[in-house]
Amino acid sequence: MPGVMLPPFPDDVPKHPLLVVDYQLVKAGDSAEIDKLWDAATKLGFWYLKDHDADAEVHAMFQMGKETMQLPLDEKMKYEQGDEGSNFGYKAAGASAVDSAGTVDSVEFINVAKDDALAYPSVVHRTYPQTVNARIQSTVKPFTLKAIDICNTLIGALNDRLGLPHGKLNELHCIDKPSFCQSRCTKNPPARGVPADKPALGQHTDYGSLSFLHNRLGGLQVMPPGTSEWCYIEASAAPDGQPLPGHAICNVGDALALFSGGILRSNLHRVVAPPGAQAAHERWSLVYFHRPHNGVPLAALARDSAMIADAVAAAAEPGKYSTGETADAWLMRRVRMRRTKNMTGPDAWRQGLGTEHDVRAQTAVAREVPAY
Numbered sequence: 380m381p382g383v384m385l386p387p388f389p390d391d392v393p394k395h396p397l398l399v400v401d402y403q404l405v406k407a408g409d410s411a412e413i414d415k416l417w418d419a420a421t422k423l424g425f426w427y428l429k430d431h432d433a434d435a436e437v438h439a440m441f442q443m444g445k446e447t448m449q450l451p452l453d454e455k456m457k458y459e460q461g462d463e464g465s466n467f468g469y470k471a472a473g474a475s476a477v478d479s480a481g482t483v484d485s486v487e488f489i490n491v492a493k494d495d496a497l498a499y500p501s502v503v504h505r506t507y508p509q510t511v512n513a514r515i516q517s518t519v520k521p522f523t524l525k526a527i528d529i530c531n532t533l534i535g536a537l538n539d540r541l542g543l544p545h546g547k548l549n550e551l552h553c554i555d556k557p558s559f560c561q562s563r564c565t566k567n568p569p570a571r572g573v574p575a576d577k578p579a580l581g582q583h584t585d586y587g588s589l590s591f592l593h594n595r596l597g598g599l600q601v602m603p604p605g606t607s608e609w610c611y612i613e614a615s616a617a618p619d620g621q622p623l624p625g626h627a628i629c630n631v632g633d634a635l636a637l638f639s640g641g642i643l644r645s646n647l648h649r650v651v652a653p654p655g656a657q658a659a660h661e662r663w664s665l666v667y668f669h670r671p672h673n674g675v676p677l678a679a680l681a682r683d684s685a686m687i688a689d690a691v692a693a694a695a696e697p698g699k700y701s702t703g704e705t706a707d708a709w710l711m712r713r714v715r716m717r718r719t720k721n722m723t724g725p726d727a728w729r730q731g732l733g734t735e736h737d738v739r740a741q742t743a744v745a746r747e748v749p750a751y
């Protein structure tokens with residue numbers, strides 16, 4: 380957390396570098412910077428985003444998260460998201476499974492819907508703890524609006540590179556329509572002694588389009604394409620602001636991977652204990668999840684782009700880019716089937732999968748869990 384001195388990221392663990400994309404240059408339409416964004420979004424699907432100008436909002440959101448997690452558990456449980464696939468509200472540690480054996484996660488988080496933040500004091504989806512309400516206008520709403528702006532700018536740049544009609548992807552993320560877009564603040568307790576490969580948050584691909592992530596300690600890992608090894612991603616900023624001040628981590632989720640016929644990459648990732656001496660500390664992260672609005676079909680936009688049509692035609696399993704599900708159904712299925720209560724075995728695990736079965740990658744996962 381801000382203000383607490385934490386140990387640096389160790390240099391004796393496998394670390395995956397990320398391209399650094401300058402948000403201001405992308406916003407200004409700089410084609411070399413958009414090339415870099417394209418490279419990152421198509422190859423690993425993760426990058427650092429610098430100069431996003433949201434540091435003050437991010438800091439305040441971490442405060443909101445801290446105030447919320449300090450509430451008594453029974454107060455937080457009044458706002459638990461439940462087992463039906465809703466993704467808004469509080470999730471207690473242990474409420475989600477990290478594997479098909481039902482091993483439980485160790486993170487707790489609070490998810491605040493974009494729609495509730497923007498409509499407050501009206502309620503669109505649900506109500507939240509007092510600590511959230513107290514900061515909705517001053518903290519959650521400004522963060523939400525800034526994150527939306529950033530995500531829409533990045534999506535707009537990717538849209539044009541995909542050969543889609545200008546504005547097409549942005550139309551599928553209409554701010555005025557209900558969606559599962561949300562902010563999430565996550566806490567993982569100190570993990571000293573926890574095995575380095577025990578997931579705090581199970582392996583997954585993100586459900587939506589773009590994630591705008593801020594973390595302060597290591598623990599996030601990706602499985603790079605074509606490998607079966609987990610690699611750490613260094614935190615977006617160390618607690619003292621070094622070595623990556625003002626950086627976020629951005630990653631592509633399933634919706635953009637599907638819209639683009641697999642050209643944009645939704646990469647598998649997970650969270651484990653922070654490495655080395657960092658494990659002795661609480662781990663906090665903050666994400667804004669930018670997702671298509673409810674009702675948008677998750678299918679390749681092949682009719683709108685020759686590049687996407689060609690990618691689908693060249694795919695080993697072209698059918699997987701027509702999911703038959705809407706963005707909201709996709710998310711609810713995946714959330715529901717990861718709830719500990721619903722984890723009845725490998726079949727339930729399979730039912731909660733997203734694009735992890737992408738044949739280009741994740742060989743270990745493919746071995747572990749047959750593609751559906």
Ligand SMILES: O=C(O)CCC(=O)C(=O)O
Nearest residue numbers: 565585594599650664666
């Ligand atoms: O905490 C992190 O660094 C990543 C969290 C994450 O992957 C998620 O919430 O989807």
Ligand SMILES: [Fe+2]
Nearest residue numbers: 583584585648
């Ligand atoms: Fe994620």
